[in-house]
Amino acid sequence: MPDARSDTAFSARPAPVRAGGELFTEERSAEVVAASFTGTPDPRLRQVLGSLVHHLHAFVKDVELTEDEWGVAIDFLTRTGQMCSDVRQEFILLSDVLGVSMLVETINHRTGGTSTESTVLGPFHMVESPRRELGDDIALDGKGTPCLVSGQVTGPDGEPLAGAVVDVWQTNEDGFYDVQQPGIQPAGNLRGLFTADGDGRFWFRSVVPRYYPIPDDGPVGQLLAATGRHPNRPAHLHFIASAAGYRPVTTHVFVADSPYLDSDAVFGVKESLVRDVPEVDDPDRSADVGLPNPFRTLTFDLALLPEDSPEVSARPAAQPADGQPTVVRGAPS
Numbered sequence: 569m570p571d572a573r574s575d576t577a578f579s580a581r582p583a584p585v586r587a588g589g590e591l592f593t594e595e596r597s598a599e600v601v602a603a604s605f606t607g608t609p610d611p612r613l614r615q616v617l618g619s620l621v622h623h624l625h626a627f628v629k630d631v632e633l634t635e636d637e638w639g640v641a642i643d644f645l646t647r648t649g650q651m652c653s654d655v656r657q658e659f660i661l662l663s664d665v666l667g668v669s670m671l672v673e674t675i676n677h678r679t680g681g682t683s684t685e686s687t688v689l690g691p692f693h694m695v696e697s698p699r700r701e702l703g704d705d706i707a708l709d710g711k712g713t714p715c716l717v718s719g720q721v722t723g724p725d726g727e728p729l730a731g732a733v734v735d736v737w738q739t740n741e742d743g744f745y746d747v748q749q750p751g752i753q754p755a756g757n758l759r760g761l762f763t764a765d766g767d768g769r770f771w772f773r774s775v776v777p778r779y780y781p782i783p784d785d786g787p788v789g790q791l792l793a794a795t796g797r798h799p800n801r802p803a804h805l806h807f808i809a810s811a812a813g814y815r816p817v818t819t820h821v822f823v824a825d826s827p828y829l830d831s832d833a834v835f836g837v838k839e840s841l842v843r844d845v846p847e848v849d850d851p852d853r854s855a856d857v858g859l860p861n862p863f864r865t866l867t868f869d870l871a872l873l874p875e876d877s878p879e880v881s882a883r884p885a886a887q888p889a890d891g892q893p894t895v896v897r898g899a900p901s
């Protein structure tokens with residue numbers, strides 16, 4: 569009796585019926601896999617998955633990924649997920665250090681140069697910042713280099729936005745947010761929710777923030793170490809400015825003389841968001857603002873777009889992938 573499991577038995581079977589499906593090959597892998605998603609009812613999901621498959625397969629082919637490397641990648645992603653908790657989001661951190669967070673932020677908040685540029689929210693915002701009065705000192709522990717922060721919230725044509733709301737938060741002089749140092753910093757230290765005056769102006773007392781490292785004790789920190797990258801972000805104050813009838817902007821202002829301004833671990837720096845923080849040595853002025861002499865000043869004006877302004881959808885001109893000029897072979901140089 570023939571063995572039903574023999575090759576002969578298998579080869580005698582009719583070929584399986586494929587409903588027009590193409591079998592997987594190295595050359596056509598992306599097309600074959602992408603085709604499996606063409607029945608996705610949601611058109612946006614279909615588009616995203618199709619593009620993802622094409623780019624992912626192109627990447628694997630480009631580097632000719634080995635099985636060991638594939639295993640390392642799976643292990644890395646597994647550990648990244650296992651590092652996540654209610655207070656730690658390692659996947660967002662991974663997105664940050666790969667520049668994806670900033671790219672998504674930038675694509676979705678194009679300004680066309682008409683309003684204040686945005687940057688990442690970051691993980692240290694409080695849903696309800698403590699309400700403060702204009703002129704308040706948000707450095708509740710009185711430590712650090714005193715700094716007067718002021719600015720004006722306007723529309724794109726400079727029209728003042730009376731009563732605009734300005735939410736701010738920053739590190740102390742040691743580079744920590746209050747939520748990172750419970751019991752060391754007072755709750756709500758270096759945070760404030762301000763309402764601008766009738767001219768859209770705001771001002772408060774604080775201290776100069778310091779650069780700080782993103783959490784680097786997990787898989788993302790290992791990635792940075794393995795690639796010779798540091799985990800630091802340059803000194804900055806976070807802002808969310810909002811006003812009725814206008815689109816809120818989530819951004820930072822960066823301290824111009826901070827280390828790491830040109831190598832932010834999460835790529836959050838935009839040239840338009842960098843400000844000098846000059847020292848003022850003037851006893852009369854220090855008495856006026858209620859800060860010890862000398863003190864430093866940081867001025868940051870914010871321009872918001874009306875809610876009904878048209879979306880800026882034009883993509884910036886594409887650059888060559890490696891930043892080098894395109895070389896046309898055989899062309900005269």
Ligand SMILES: [Fe+2]
Nearest residue numbers: 690692804806
């Ligand atoms: Fe921050």
